[in-house]
Amino acid sequence: MISIVIPIYNEEENIEHLYSRLTAAGPSWEEDYEVVLVDDGSVDRSLSMMLELVEKDERIKVVKLSRNFGHQQAITAGLRKASGDCAILMDGDLQDPPEELPRFLKKWREGYHVVYAVRTKRKEFILKRMAYSIFYRLLASMSNINIPLDSGDFCLIDRRVVDVLNDDFTENIRFVRGLRAYVGFKQIGVKYERAERSAGEVKYTLKQLMRLAMDGLLDFSFVPLRLASFLGIATAFISLGFGLFHIIQMLTGKELFGFTSAVDAGMTSMAIAGFFIGGMILLVLGIIGEYIGRIYFEVKRRPAFVIEDFYTNSKIIS
Ligand code: UDP
Ligand code: MG
Numbered sequence: 001m002i003s004i005v006i007p008i009y010n011e012e013e014n015i016e017h018l019y020s021r022l023t024a025a026g027p028s029w030e031e032d033y034e035v036v037l038v039d040d041g042s043v044d045r046s047l048s049m050m051l052e053l054v055e056k057d058e059r060i061k062v063v064k065l066s067r068n069f070g071h072q073q074a075i076t077a078g079l080r081k082a083s084g085d086c087a088i089l090m091d092g093d094l095q096d097p098p099e100e101l102p103r104f105l106k107k108w109r110e111g112y113h114v115v116y117a118v119r120t121k122r123k124e125f126i127l128k129r130m131a132y133s134i135f136y137r138l139l140a141s142m143s144n145i146n147i148p149l150d151s152g153d154f155c156l157i158d159r160r161v162v163d164v165l166n167d168d169f170t171e172n173i174r175f176v177r178g179l180r181a182y183v184g185f186k187q188i189g190v191k192y193e194r195a196e197r198s199a200g201e202v203k204y205t206l207k208q209l210m211r212l213a214m215d216g217l218l219d220f221s222f223v224p225l226r227l228a229s230f231l232g233i234a235t236a237f238i239s240l241g242f243g244l245f246h247i248i249q250m251l252t253g254k255e256l257f258g259f260t261s262a263v264d265a266g267m268t269s270m271a272i273a274g275f276f277i278g279g280m281i282l283l284v285l286g287i288i289g290e291y292i293g294r295i296y297f298e299v300k301r302r303p304a305f306v307i308e309d310f311y312t313n314s315k316i317i318s
Helices: 015-029 046-056 071-081 098-109 126-142 159-167 176-182 206-219 223-252 267-300
Strands: 002-008 033-039 060-065 086-089 114-121 151-158 187-193 307-311
Touching (some): 002 015, 002 071, 015 046, 015 098, 033 046, 046 060, 071 159, 071 307, 086 098, 086 159, 098 187, 114 176, 126 206, 151 159, 223 267
Parallel strands (some): 002 033, 002 086
Antiparallel strands (some): 060 307, 086 151, 114 151
16 A cells, blocks of 8 residues: 655645546556645645545545644655555645656665656746756755755655654654655656646745755755854965065065055955954854754754644544
């Protein structure tokens, strides 16, 4: 049996279509399946529509979170409740087509533990595409794990890896695609064309997207912390250069390379230097603050999400 985990936040326009696409594609998977829909605190008709599906189809299960916790937490909650031999993560807006799953399952049956989807084409606004592209390349160059380029959360994860993610990764901040890369095992990418959102608006706000990007960059890398050392060394060398320049000028009484000393040039250069150093110190403090905020969040060990209810069709499932 396989589990399909789908986070849902205000997707009332998509649920019927999602259900019919899943049921139509189901036979091609050649496995029994369950669909674990995670309601991430929807305020529209999503939950009641999902509960109707639970009534009519015993394969559908619904995890209701007690409020909106965000996409990554919703996926994490779904993985906890998935009971299949593997779990497939996909979005509720049909950007990840269920018709692609036979290719994932084929790799799984060949013995791969993680089959992740790699987007060949994005059908989104060009600026967003560029931002994504820069982000993934920055992430790959900064992080200490091998995060595949252009792969989102759409993937298949074998039961063994699901168990490891559920039980051994106790951290609360979850950048799922990063953890998935970190966990290792036998992994392979499968190319696919990411579809357009089937209906409705994007549910990720810019703020959420920025936070996701920060989580990705900071949770898998210490490089930003090292920025302080690099900036410090660079500034030390620059000031040493200026110092030498000034001393030589004083001793020889000549203009070097046609320049007068920066210090002699007056208040403007002093002010610029002051602002520059101040700016760099604040930047570095901000970066340290980001890490401290994360440490604070983690050490409190507050639950990262709360499951209010888990609905299954009790006629069939005990
Ligand atoms: N989603 C969620 N909680 C949120 C935001 C989004 O569960 O706070 C779900 C949403 O319903 C969708 C998936 O996460 O199934 C991806 O969201 P969206 O399509 O808005 O973002 P995209 O990844 O396409 O930019
Ligand atoms: Mg989407």
